[in-house]
Amino acid sequence: MAHFTKATSLHDWMNQRLGVDTLNRVLATEYWIPKNINFLWAMGMILAITFGILLISGIFLLMYYQPNVHLAFDSVNYTIMQEVGYGWLWRHVHGVAASVVFLIIYIHMFTGIYYGSYKKGREMIWISGMLLFVAFSAEAFSGYMLPWGQMSYWAGMVITNLFSLGGLHANGLVEWIRGDYVPAQAFLNRFFMLHVLLIPLAIIGLIALHFGALRIPHVNNQDGEEVDFEVESKKYLAGDTKNSKVIRFMNDFLAKDMMVVGIYLIFFFYLVFYHYDFAMDPVNFDPANGLHTPTHIYPEWYFLWSYEVLRPFSTNVGLIAFAFAQVIFFFLPFLDRSPNAVPASRRGLFQIWFWAMLVDMIVLTAMGKVPPEGSFSVIGHYAALTFFALWIALPFITKFEKKV
Amino acid sequence: MKNSSRRGFMGKAFGAVAGVGAVASLYAMKRSWDPLPSVKAAGFTTLDMSEYKENELVVEKWRGKPIFVLKQSKEMLDTEDKNMSEITGKTTSAMDKKRLLKIGGEYYMVCVGLCTHLGCIPGYRPDKKDFLCACHGGMYDDAGMVTKSPPPRGFDIPPFKIDGMKLVLGESSPEYEKMLADGVTLKV
Structure with missing residues (x-):
């Protein structure tokens, strides 16, 4: 004792x-x-x-x-x-x-x-x-x-x-x-x-x-x-x-x-x-x-971006898109192939990637809030496609990033 | 050495018993989340079909879900051919006939009034004779066939049994079984 x-x-x-x-x-x-x-x-x-x-x-x-x-x-x-x-x-x-x-x-x-x-x-x-x-x-x-x-x-x-x-x-x-x-x-x-x-x-x-x-x-x-x-x-x-x-x-x-x-x-x-x-x-x-369904069903603002990713597509594609958006951020450390752990401002293309991702998520959030009609629907669709394109591009642009 | 093998055995024995217990507990937990028997047992709705008017949508309730009843006018039956499905690119008239319920010489659309996309309730527009879902912009014709995506299919049809001018929802019949076999609706 x-x-x-x-x-x-x-x-x-x-x-x-x-x-x-x-x-x-x-x-x-x-x-x-x-x-x-x-x-x-x-x-x-x-x-x-x-x-x-x-x-x-x-x-x-x-x-x-x-x-x-x-x-x-x-x-x-x-x-x-x-x-x-x-x-x-x-x-x-x-x-x-x-x-x-x-x-x-x-x-x-x-x-x-x-x-x-x-x-x-x-x-x-x-x-x-x-x-x-x-x-x-x-x-x-x-x-x-x-x-x-x-x-x-x-x-x-x-x-x-x-x-x-x-x-x-x-x-x-x-x-x-x-x-x-x-x-x-x-x-x-x-x-x-x-x-x-x-x-x-x-x-x-x-x-x-x-x-x-x-x-x-x-x-x-x-x-x-x-x-x-x-x-x-x-x-x-x-x-x-x-x-x-x-x-x-x-x-x-x-x-x-x-x-x-x-x-x-x-x-x-x-x-x-x-x-x-x-x-x-x-x-x-x-x-x-x-x-009685409300005229527009939309989630709280913080879920709008992932909701908008789902919205422009048919059910199955939309679901896959939604699932992708939910889990993809988990893989960031492994999709970023560059050994540089420095601010984005010193990482060349990654800096553009960072701001593009931030702006894209803000656009998705805004489009998720408005009714899915006309030009809003089109902008939302392209913003959703941009979201996926950015994630697909990430391993490539970081792979060829110069070591700082 | 003797002690450690005894410990090893005890560890394995405990593991085996605990494993069985864990599986049994998971099963009990799964069952506890199942819908209660009282919830499952409630769920027959009888409709008097002679009360409905042409081109006037009435929303009934079955198992907590809205049921769309739309009596078809002569005009609605005749103009079916104009409805093109955006998904199949074919006219929907052939499907329409299979989807409608013939009761007492009249045709009725009887469907679960939930969008097959994500379950919102579409609104009926009597002037355009179509349904529009406000959530994601899906559209259906006056027989419940989908005409604009994202909904993957027309409205689902609940199990029904025709009894004179009465319609019992929740009970199956040869007519309903035929619809299932023809792929007109999914099992609700």
Whole structure:
């Protein structure tokens, strides 16, 4: 048995039993972050904090929400919004955070792509991050079902119908997922369970994996420079903080991080108090009705690009296109054949690829929102084809990239 | 040596038992997600076909799904030949006759009113005598044949049994079996 001595303080008492000093050193004060980074490196912390906000607001919503097809709509739109003290606050915080979290995820992703932070030992960071993206997507979709409005019902109908796998007509699979012929009580109940338990558990596990994956390769920097963390941290601890290329995670880096988080939170609460309606589709304020489809069914803005990829094609081709769009980002570290892990601005053709991909996804998002008619339909079609062409071109343009 | 082989045996024995348990649990989990017997048992709808008017779409409900009933006028039956399928490039009249239900000397279109693309409910336009799905722009003629993609096929027809002027949905009949055999509809 380990040897314990009489504690000299509460801190010492805890330290003997839990090793809090060691934990603090390993996780915070001697976890090294490069100096050469910018505000885009704060997105991870913003995401962690937004997830916390979603969790807390969700707990309060959970206390009054009724997962029942007859009661769900009113429990949200009447009980929570009208009766519960500050219920509107939790709902607007939850809705806005669910939308904004995707904006930050996309910025976080494209930062990683721009600076090459998915290769040279950082592949697992990228893959675990993509798994988080999928888990957040599932979380957003299942949460969207819960108010049981028209958009909830019809989004549930359309998305579960994807599992009939087009020409395979796997209706049995669709009915199994729904627990009924159409989205009904069994459907609402199981998506409620997924939203409040199973998927959040998966997300928490994946966040741990994502952080763990960062530990050995460390954070990338603005120049893709290979920092020797061993040497630089020794320099820092010896007192030569000026010449060291790294700083402590806590408090040094966190101080800057929280500065960006502060600005973000001002933006976030501005939306919550003055523009919460952008995250609330007016159509979803009609109760679910299985005998009436809304005129236009479109997903929330963050799914529009992948929805638009599906839309211009016939069922089977569309499904394959959709599946392709869902998984292709996972393979980025392996489709990028260049050994250069430097900013896109120094990578020749890849720089064009990066901006073309970003613009194309914005075009797809815009075209997904408008009705599929006339020139919109044509633009959407070409943007979808461009998306695939870019991914096919990626291995070739990176293969012949000059080593920097 | 003796100990380690015993441990090895225990490990394998545990693995085998746990494996059986895992498979059994997965089966139980799969079954728990199945539609309940009460959900499956509910699901016969009887329609009185004498109540419908020509070229007036009525939406009935069967197993939570909308059912389109459209009584065909003389004109609608005659103008079928103009409907060209964008997908096959052939006129749809031959298919039309096979899709319609003949009850009491009149022709009716009776279909599940969900777009075969992704399950939205298309709207009927009585002036143009066609269906338009707002979700992805799919179109169908007045007999439920698809005329513009993305829908891969015409509206599905629910199992039916004709009983005089009554139509029972959810129960199969030789007429419905023939439709399935001819590939007019998929099993719903």
